[in-house]
Amino acid sequence: MNQKIKIFTHDRIFHADDAMAAAVLRMAFRNVEVIRTRDQSILRAEADQPDSFFVDVGGVYDPARRMFDHHQPSGAGFRNPEEREWPYASAGLVWKEYGGDAVRAVLSVLNDREVGEIVRYIDDVVIKSIDAVDCGVRLRSAGPSLSKLFSSFNPSWYEKEEPDAFPLVMDLAQVLLTNFIKRYAGKVMARDRVRGAQRIMGGQVIVLDTCLPWATVVGDEMPDVRVAVYPVQTDDGKILQWQVRVAVNADMTLRLRLPESWAGLDGSSLAEASGESTAVFCHRSRHLAGALTKAGAMHLAEAALMVESERLAA
Structure with a gap:
């Protein structure tokens, strides 16, 4: 007006x-x-x-x-x-x-x-x-x-x-x-883009082609998704790293935690602990990690799910 x-x-x-x-x-x-x-x-x-x-x-x-x-x-x-x-x-x-x-x-x-x-x-x-x-x-x-x-x-x-x-x-x-x-x-x-994103590893990992506000949609509508993988980009589209973030429930509780052996590590220390050479960091609270490549982030997500599965089966 x-x-x-x-x-x-x-x-x-x-x-x-x-x-x-x-x-x-x-x-x-x-x-x-x-x-x-x-x-x-x-x-x-x-x-x-x-x-x-x-x-x-x-x-x-x-x-x-x-x-x-x-x-x-x-x-x-x-x-x-x-x-x-x-x-x-x-x-x-x-x-x-x-x-x-x-x-x-x-x-x-x-x-x-x-x-x-x-x-x-x-x-x-x-x-x-x-x-x-x-x-x-x-x-x-x-x-x-x-x-x-x-x-x-x-x-x-x-x-x-x-x-x-x-x-x-x-x-x-x-x-x-x-x-x-x-x-x-x-x-x-962002909702429809999140809903249409690729889900892999038995539906437990959602893969986004850009960093979108995904957590609420996943928390409310996708109970099987436990981890999201997405790129961190500069304004001109250059990918700095790929991140692995744990999904949360509606009450904000984490759906899993990344392996305890990764907590607070970065660089070569994390690469050795995780078995992923491109690993960059893992937050000490174990809700977030990163790798230099998409394949590396996928590997971290897969390894985290495997460790969690073994923990639950023990």
Whole structure:
């Protein structure tokens, strides 16, 4: 969309939801002007103008009027209304309406089904947590959340409130969101190639002609596959090595471990332990190894399966 729009949101302290909502609108419309104000006379004058979008201000949620607030007494609804779970804030409201346009702006080759899946995924793993935090829901996380990351750009109590960091945070939100979209879109676009890849050694080894995001498809759909073999390539297509990686189950447990005698070895030490002259390395956790040639990687995979079979038979 090439229409120039104006995005109205509140001034002073910003939050992840308004920064992310503004970023989504910029991805969808490209040409935007952001006006940060709480001046009611300005907001009243701009309300219902065809190029005006209200984010986190206005006291109304009405996508037809381009108003995306959630602070009104009635709120703006829940993703799970029966349990009143995962409330909407401005990021989720804008994403629900314009997320598809934002995804298409990143990757125009996607079809409608793929776009819809990516929109749902991004809402589930990125947007809904931002909304929840803004609505006062306390979430546990292993480290700083996106909400805390964005909020860290606000001045502390002893600092002056200028310069305004909102443009920087809006840029950061757009970069992060674009990366999330690209990463998941890569999985979506790779699925059929993974499903059609060659399987050998009784179906226990899948061989890929390029390094694709294969682990989820194999974990969900190919219970017999225990190892994947694929090349590691430079941008110009030169193959640096072939890797052997152990597949994981849906609960992330390994389907086997490479031989204990290979753990942490590289070069000639690994070549001697594995019997493969082109062997490069084996990770100490025994989930990943590499060889200089495809045949060498196949040999490592075959040897690993044999050792595992002997271990189970013992």
